[in-house]
Amino acid sequence: MAQQTQQSKRDMERIGALLYQLKTEATTLCTAILESTNNNVRSQLTQILNKSFQNQKIVFDCMNQKGWYKVEPAPQDQYTRIQQSFTTLQQQVQGQSKNYLQQ
Structure with a gap:
């Protein structure tokens, strides 16, 4: 049982780190999009940003379902x-x- 709890804690830390990386990625992409003068580059970066948002949602939902990222409705x-x-x-x-x- 203790081993399972330890594994769960490691999983929570890894998935939390992944969510943090995805948030950092989104911040970097936003800056790159705002500073891009090439419309093709801007369009490609926007597509990548949208995919990053989708990935963040998947990771967040996983954490929320496991009780690792609890939010209360406003x-x-x-x-x-x-x-x-x-x-x-x-x-x-x-x-x-x-x-x-x-x-």
Whole structure:
């Protein structure tokens, strides 16, 4: 039993490290996409980023099912507040971008 627990702990650490690597990969890809001037390269990197997101979801779901990465659903009022904040931020960024491009 102790050996099984030890193996489970090693599995949890390995899968957690994999999730961390995938998050780092996504960060690096986002930077590369934003800084790319070649549309073909940008498109390929975007496809790779989307695959990375899919892989992260698979790893996260595995960890969550095993109880290694527990999350609690946000209360509806908190969800609504965050959604409104992101909508406001998005509108501000779009407005600033439009103003900048018109100059």
